[in-house]
Every structure is written in C-alpha cells, then in structure tokens.
Amino acid sequence: MHKEIVIRVCMGPGGIAAGGKEVLGSFREHLLKAGIFAKLKEKCSSHQVGCLGLCARDVLVEVHINRNKTVYQYVKPDMVERIVSEHISGGKPVEEWLADDTFKTFYGKQMKIVLADCGKVDPEDINSYIYSGGYEPTREVLTSWIPDDVIDEIKTSGLRGRGGAGFPTGLKWELARRSKSEIKYIICNADEGDPGAFMDRAVIEGNPHSVIEGMIIGAFAIGSNKGYVYIRAEYPLAVERLKIALKQAYERRFLGKNIFNTSFSFDIDIKLGAGAFVCGEETALIASIEGQRGMPRPKPPFPISKGLWQRPTVINNVETLANIPYIIRKGAGWYSSFGTEKSKGTKVFALTGKIRNTGLIEVPMGISLREIIYEIGGGIEGGKALKAVQTGGPSGGCIPASMLDLNVDYESLAKAGSIVGSGGMIVLDEDNCMVNMAKYFIQFTQAESCGKCVPCRVGTKRLLEILERITKGQGRDGDIERLERLCNGVKNTSLCGLGQTAPNPILSTIRYFREEYETHIRDKKCPAKVCKDLLIYSIIEEKCKGCGTCMKACPSGAITGDKKKPHKIDPNKCIRCGACFDVCKFKSVGRD
Amino acid sequence: MNDILLNIIEKYRKKNGNIIFLLQETQEALGYIPKQAIDLFSEELNIAPSRIYGVATFYSQFRLKPTGKNIIVACCGTACHVKGAEKIINGLRKGLELAEDEDTTPDGEFTLEEIACLGTCSFAPVVLVNSAVYGKANINALLKKIGSKRKKSA
Ligand SMILES: Cc1cc2nc3c(=O)[nH]c(=O)nc-3n(C[C@H](O)[C@H](O)[C@H](O)COP(=O)(O)O)c2cc1C
Ligand code: FES
Numbered sequence: 086m087h088k089e090i091v092i093r094v095c096m097g098p099g100g101i102a103a104g105g106k107e108v109l110g111s112f113r114e115h116l117l118k119a120g121i122f123a124k125l126k127e128k129c130s131s132h133q134v135g136c137l138g139l140c141a142r143d144v145l146v147e148v149h150i151n152r153n154k155t156v157y158q159y160v161k162p163d164m165v166e167r168i169v170s171e172h173i174s175g176g177k178p179v180e181e182w183l184a185d186d187t188f189k190t191f192y193g194k195q196m197k198i199v200l201a202d203c204g205k206v207d208p209e210d211i212n213s214y215i216y217s218g219g220y221e222p223t224r225e226v227l228t229s230w231i232p233d234d235v236i237d238e239i240k241t242s243g244l245r246g247r248g249g250a251g252f253p254t255g256l257k258w259e260l261a262r263r264s265k266s267e268i269k270y271i272i273c274n275a276d277e278g279d280p281g282a283f284m285d286r287a288v289i290e291g292n293p294h295s296v297i298e299g300m301i302i303g304a305f306a307i308g309s310n311k312g313y314v315y316i317r318a319e320y321p322l323a324v325e326r327l328k329i330a331l332k333q334a335y336e337r338r339f340l341g342k343n344i345f346n347t348s349f350s351f352d353i354d355i356k357l358g359a360g361a362f363v364c365g366e367e368t369a370l371i372a373s374i375e376g377q378r379g380m381p382r383p384k385p386p387f388p389i390s391k392g393l394w395q396r397p398t399v400i401n402n403v404e405t406l407a408n409i410p411y412i413i414r415k416g417a418g419w420y421s422s423f424g425t426e427k428s429k430g431t432k433v434f435a436l437t438g439k440i441r442n443t444g445l446i447e448v449p450m451g452i453s454l455r456e457i458i459y460e461i462g463g464g465i466e467g468g469k470a471l472k473a474v475q476t477g478g479p480s481g482g483c484i485p486a487s488m489l490d491l492n493v494d495y496e497s498l499a500k501a502g503s504i505v506g507s508g509g510m511i512v513l514d515e516d517n518c519m520v521n522m523a524k525y526f527i528q529f530t531q532a533e534s535c536g537k538c539v540p541c542r543v544g545t546k547r548l549l550e551i552l553e554r555i556t557k558g559q560g561r562d563g564d565i566e567r568l569e570r571l572c573n574g575v576k577n578t579s580l581c582g583l584g585q586t587a588p589n590p591i592l593s594t595i596r597y598f599r600e601e602y603e604t605h606i607r608d609k610k611c612p613a614k615v616c617k618d619l620l621i622y623s624i625i626e627e628k629c630k631g632c633g634t635c636m637k638a639c640p641s642g643a644i645t646g647d648k649k650k651p652h653k654i655d656p657n658k659c660i661r662c663g664a665c666f667d668v669c670k671f672k673s674v675g676r677d
Numbered sequence: 678m679n680d681i682l683l684n685i686i687e688k689y690r691k692k693n694g695n696i697i698f699l700l701q702e703t704q705e706a707l708g709y710i711p712k713q714a715i716d717l718f719s720e721e722l723n724i725a726p727s728r729i730y731g732v733a734t735f736y737s738q739f740r741l742k743p744t745g746k747n748i749i750v751a752c753c754g755t756a757c758h759v760k761g762a763e764k765i766i767n768g769l770r771k772g773l774e775l776a777e778d779e780d781t782t783p784d785g786e787f788t789l790e791e792i793a794c795l796g797t798c799s800f801a802p803v804v805l806v807n808s809a810v811y812g813k814a815n816i817n818a819l820l821k822k823i824g825s826k827r828k829k830s831a
Contacts (some may be wrong), residue, residue: 102797140799280793281755320740359697359736376695378735437756442800475728511755525758
C-alpha cells in the first residue's frame with residue numbers, strides 16, 4: 086500500500102526564529118537517509134509553510150500520513166531523527182512531543198479566512214496557491230464582471246479597513262472610481278508600524294499572492310493600472326517573498342499587460358519604507374513614496390481625489406486586501422454572516438505579552454475578550470492575575486480586567502476608550518505598571534512625531550515630561566488633571582492621526598487606573614514595582630545567609646557585610662538596578 | 678568609494694529615482710551614509726545638501742556613522758517592553774561598555790541598535806545578533822555569547 090506523507094514545517098516569523106529552517110533541513114536529510122522517498126515509493130513531500138499561528142510552541146511540525154494529521158510542538162533539529170524512524174517509518178507517533186490539549190482550544194474558537202491558507206500553501210510557489218483555488222477570483226472578475234459589480238460585492242460584504250480606522254472598503258473604492266482621472270493608483274500599506282504586532286508580516290510571508298490578488302481586483306474596480314506595496318525594510322523575509330511572488334505572478338501573466346486576455350493591464354512595484362511610524366499615515370506614506378520626508382498634510386483633499394503625484398489613490402491595508410479574493414470566491418453573503426451588525430467578518434490579532442498561547446489568531450468580529458484570553462490564549466502565564474489588555478498600540482488604549490466581557494469590534498472598543506487598530510493585542514498582568522505603559526507609548530509617539538504641527542510636536546513632549554516626573558517620584562498635585570487637559574488639547578488640534586490618537590494610552594489608563602497614578606504621585610510608590618526610582622531595596626536580616634552573592638552583583642558597591650552575617654544596603658549608594666534582588670537565591674532582598 | 682557613488686547617481690538618473698532611493702542604495706553599498714556621499718550627490722544632482730540631510734535624518738533606517746563589525750539589534754516594541762526589554766537593553770549597554778550617547782563600541786567591534794518590533798513578539802524579549810534571532814533573551818546568556826565573539830576577533 087502506498088503511504089502518502091506530507092510534512093509541514095512552520096516557517097512563519099515564529100517558526101523561523103525558533104529554527105524552522107534547520108528543522109526542515111533535518112527532515113530532508115533524515116527522510117533521504119531512511120530512503121523513504123526512494124525505496125518505499127511513497128509520495129512524500131516536506132515543505133515550508135507560513136505561520137501556523139501558535140508561535141509560542143514553535144517550531145510546529147505537522148505530519149500527515151494518508152491525510153491523518155499529527156502535530157508536534159517545540160521541535161528541534163535533533164528530534165527529527167526519532168520522528169522519522171518511529172512515526173513516519175514505524176507508524177507510531179512520538180507521544181511525548183505531541184502538541185497538547187490547549188492546542189485544540191487555541192484553534193477551536195478561531196475562524197480563519199485571511200489566515201486559512203497560511204500554513205497550507207507554500208508561499209514561494211505560486212502553483213501551490215493556484216491549486217488551492219487562487220487567481221480564480223481574479224479571472225472571474227476580469228473576464229465576466231464590471232467594476233461596479235466588484236464595488237457592490239465588497240460593499241455588501243461589509244468589509245471595513247483593517248489598517249486601523251475601519252473605513253468601509255467598498256465605499257472607498259466607489260469614491261475613487263468616481264474620481265475623474267486618466268491615471269489612478271492603488272497602494273498596499275504594509276508599513277505595519279504598531280510596535281508589537283506582526284499580522285501583516287505573517288500574511289505577506291505566509292500567503293503573498295492573496296494580497297497581490299486583492300490589489301489586482303481593487304485596481305480593476307477603481308480603474309487603476311499601477312500599484313505599489315509600501316513595506317517596512319525591517320521585514321527582509323516578507324520583502325523577499327513578495328518579490329518572488331510578484332515575479333511568479335508576472336511569469337503567469339496575472340500581472341502585466343492584458344491580464345487573462347482582457348483589455349486590463351496592471352503593474353505592481355515595491356517601495357521600501359525607511360523606518361518611520363508616521364509613514365503609515367496615508368498622506369505621509371504618499372510623501373515617502375515620492376521620495377520626501379514622510380510628513381502628513383491636512384485632509385481634505387483626501388487621497389481618493391488627490392493622492393500620489395496628485396492623482397486619485399486608494400490606500401488599503403494588507404489584511405484588508407487579503408480578504409478580497411476570499412470574499413469574491415465565497416460571496417459577500419457568506420462573509421457578512423460572520424461578525425456583528427456593524428463589524429463584519431474576521432480580524433487577525435497578534436496575541437502577545439503575558440499570555441500562555443502567544444501567536445497569531447483570527448477571530449470573528451464581536452467575540453468577547455474573555456474568550457480570546459482564556460479559551461484561545463489559555464490564560465495568563467505563570468498563574469498571575471490579568472490586569473489589562475492593550476489594543477491598538479500607540480493609538481489605542483488599555484482595557485481593564487473587569488471589562489473582559491467586552492465584545493471585540495470597532496464600536497465596542499471605541500466606546501471603551503480603545504480601538505481595534507491594526508491588531509496588536511498585548512496582555513498585561515499584575516507585574517505591569519499602567520503609568521509605565523502610558524509613558525512607554527508616549528515615548529514612542531513623541532520620538533516618531535514628525536514635528537510638522539505644534540500640538541503633536543510640543544504636546545507629546547510635555548506629556549512625556551509629566552509622566553517621567555511622576556514615575557521618578559516627583560509627581561505634583563494636579564498632575565492627573567494637567568495630563569487630561571493637555572491630552573484633550575493634543576487630540577483635538579493635531580494635524581494627523583498620529584497626534585490625534587497619541588494621547589489615547591494616557592487617557593485610557595487614567596480612566597481605568599486613576600488610583601495607580603495617585604499612588605505614584607501622592608505616596609511615591611509603584612504598586613507593580615516597575616518604576617525604578619520609586620523602589621527601595623533592603624535586606625531582610627532574618628533571611629540573609631551572608632553568602633555575598635549580592636555584594637558581587639552590586640555594580641555600585643552599595644552592599645557591605647561580613648561572610649555568613651546579614652548584609653546591608655546603603656540607600657545612598659544604591660542605584661536601584663535590582664541586580665541583588667535578581668541574584669538572591671534566598672529571597673532575602675526586599676523591594677518596596 | 679567614488680565609483681560606487683557615481684554608479685548610484687547613474688542608476689538614479691536612469692530610474693528617475695528620488696532621495697530615499699539614493700540613500701538606500703548608498704547605505705546598502707557602504708553600510709552608512711558618509712558626508713562625502715551627500716556632498717557629491719548635492720553637487721552632481723543639484724539638490725541642496727540640507728534636503729538630503731533632511732531626508733536622511735527623518736528616517737530611522739539611515740545611519741550617518743559607520744557601524745561596528747557586529748550588529749546587535751534589541752527590540753523595544755511593546756511585547757518586548759512588557760517582558761523586560763529595558764533590562765536587556767541596559768544590560769547590553771553596560772556589558773558592551775557603551776558611552777552615554779554612543780551606540781558603537783570604541784574598538785569598532787559592536788553596534789547596538791534599538792528597533793520597535795521585529796515581528797517575532799511571541800519570543801519576547803527578542804535580540805538579533807548579526808541577524809540571528811535570540812528569542813526569550815536572557816541577558817547573561819547574551820553577554821556570554823557576545824563575549825565569545827569579542828575573544829574570537831581579538
Ligand atoms: C500614525 C499612523 C500610522 C498608521 N500606520 C498604519 C500601518 O502601519 N498600516 C496600515 O495598514 N495602516 C496604518 N495607518 C492607517 C492608514 O493611514 C490608513 O488608514 C489605512 O492604511 C487604510 O487602509 P484600510 O482602509 O484598508 O484600513 C496608520 C495611520 C496613522 C495615523
Ligand atoms: S515587540 Fe519585540 S518583536 Fe514585537
């Protein structure tokens with residue numbers, strides 16, 4: 086009997102970081118050595134696939150034998166030999182390395198549309214995408230639809246932009262279609278600036294053709310013949326795979342002149358971003374493609390009427406575009422059956438932070454935070470208590486643990502003072518300080534502020550100064566009100582989305598964690614023990630064995646004491662680095 | 678170096694390029710953007726040096742100083758931040774004995790860069806040493822690794 090063997094090794098961002106390439110190489114070597122390919126005449130292939138989602142367990146390997154799937158977690162190259170000999174040759178899976186039960190709950194509540202083919206198709210082989218039904222939607226649209234059909238279909242699907250603002254995609258396309266111009270552009274925004282999110286990276290690395298297809302269909306709908314992908318230079322693998330995908334699409338003539346023998350022609354170029362968060366903003370992005378400093382300009386005019394080189398331009402996020410071929414393939418009605426009344430379909434989130442199952446998840450809009458954190462995410466790491474969930478990155482806010490039953494959709498999150506954003510979802514536990522988080526984000530936006538408008542340039546700086554003061558124990562009465570006033574000023578008067586949303590992390594943490602701010606300001610204490618300058622280290626005499634480890638670790642010579650006698654910390658010399666706290670095996674260094 | 682730069686100018690003219698293109702090509706070829714390059718571009722292409730500097734300093738990708746032999750990139754994105762990136766970065770600065778405002782060691786061996794999210798947040802905190810990914814980074818293990826590199830090249 087022939088055995089059909091397929092081995093899939095995760096080569097998503099997580100898989101590669103954990104050594105996916107080496108694992109794949111090891112499979113090739115051991116399969117060859119075992120003669121599995123040649124001798125047994127089995128059909129066996131091992132290939133790289135995009136992100137399988139559960140990055141925390143990487144390298145993940147799926148072994149399919151006659152379509153029976155077994156999943157291994159934490160695979161290292163030296164484990165491959167045993168998997169090949171015991172499982173693939175011997176037929177008995179290596180029990181102790183199998184992915185456990187949480188693995189099932191991780192996938193159970195998810196609904197995959199954008200990520201459905203990530204992990205199935207080989208991102209570097211267009212055929213693999215075509216076999217799975219790829220480019221069929223493009224063919225159908227180009228050969229038998231008119232542009233208005235496409236716009237209607239996308240409008241009916243209810244798809245809204247996944248780049249942050251949630252603007253209805255069909256409507257955007259319709260407005261651009263109505264803009265009169267010989268030349269129009271479509272730009273894929275792959276700048277992914279939210280520091281702590283990697284959805285777009287995973288989609289481009291895992292299934293680049295879905296994005297290309299979305300661009301072709303969008304270009305056809307608005308009447309454009311030229312597209313750009315603006316992508317971060319910090320994602321070299323995504324750039325590489327995108328280049329390969331474009332080349333293959335040109336070879337198959339899905340791009341170029343007279344696609345599918347129609348009169349429609351379309352070209353795509355890659356533009357590398359040079360590392361500026363503000364370039365995710367549409368008008369700044371356009372300036373950057375034109376080769377200038379990425380400074381935003383006032384809107385209107387909106388890019389749909391005056392964009393790149395003054396021509397009508399549609400800018401869509403990676404995930405938005407990757408949804409398009411699937412909506413065409415399965416129908417707007419199918420798509421809009423997922424989600425809530427105003428937020429349709431699914432959203433990809435990068436679930437990270439203090440959570441057990443970190444990774445990429447795709448869920449129907451409207452799912453509750455509780456389901457995400459406790460069912461998909463498997464709960465908080467190390468049995469700690471959940472404190473808050475940060476969504477929307479530097480433009481978003483923190484949702485406290487008490488609001489876990491909140492639905493995740495555009496409207497509910499906005500009401501709670503945060504945003505869906507591009508999809509970063511960072512779980513914070515009791516050891517995270519909310520004032521520190523607010524400071525972290527404002528530090529980021531302050532550094533990334535382009536400096537064009539005063540409220541953002543000066544306002545973020547002043548906000549940062551106040552927060553720095555508070556975390557250093559120099560907070561003053563009225564600082565919270567001062568922050569709130571300034572936040573509202575910056576929010577209401579900044580030129581672009583960066584400044585308009587930069588105060589959100591501060592406002593939302595004040596809203597839900599006001600007490601924590603007060604403790605910092607009034608008592609000069611950090612309850613989560615994060616703010617360095619507010620901590621006092623001392624040695625608990627009863628517990629100290631006088632081993633001298635802390636004395637050696639102390640970089641400032643603040644610790645003294647005789648051997649086998651309790652040591653002492655000189656508070657005037659202590660620089661509060663916490664080195665003694667970290668090294669003491671007897672937990673005899675106190676921190677308050 | 679001049680030949681390389683002239684080549685880039687040639688390419689720029691052919692491709693109808695822009696300043697970002699000039700700078701990206703220069704950095705790709707030389708590892709950084711020397712003053713000499715800016716002067717030459719300015720002269721040959723009749724662009725004010727201030728405009729080129731303006732673009733070069735706007736984007737964090739561009740370096741105006743040469744880097745060390747080994748490049749260490751520490752992620753300071755949100756996921757890494759909540760998992761203690763600050764400790765790692767401070768530890769690296771101390772371990773490498775970097776001066777306050779410097780990011781390259783005096784012996785030219787190491788450059789430490791900070792970046793907001795490498796896109797491997799599941800392994801936070803993340804550090805790259807010459808493009809190799811170190812996930813769930815531990816400062817002591819990292820310093821050992823770096824120390825061994827230093828010895829090898831010494
Ligand atoms: C400061 C700032 C940064 C942004 N960064 C991104 C980004 O990294 N990726 C993205 O797709 N959209 C980003 N956006 C949103 C875009 O400006 C734009 O709304 C989006 O790309 C439109 O696509 P969509 O309608 O498909 O969401 C950013 C906006 C602002 C104000
Ligand atoms: S935040 Fe460090 S890799 Fe994303």
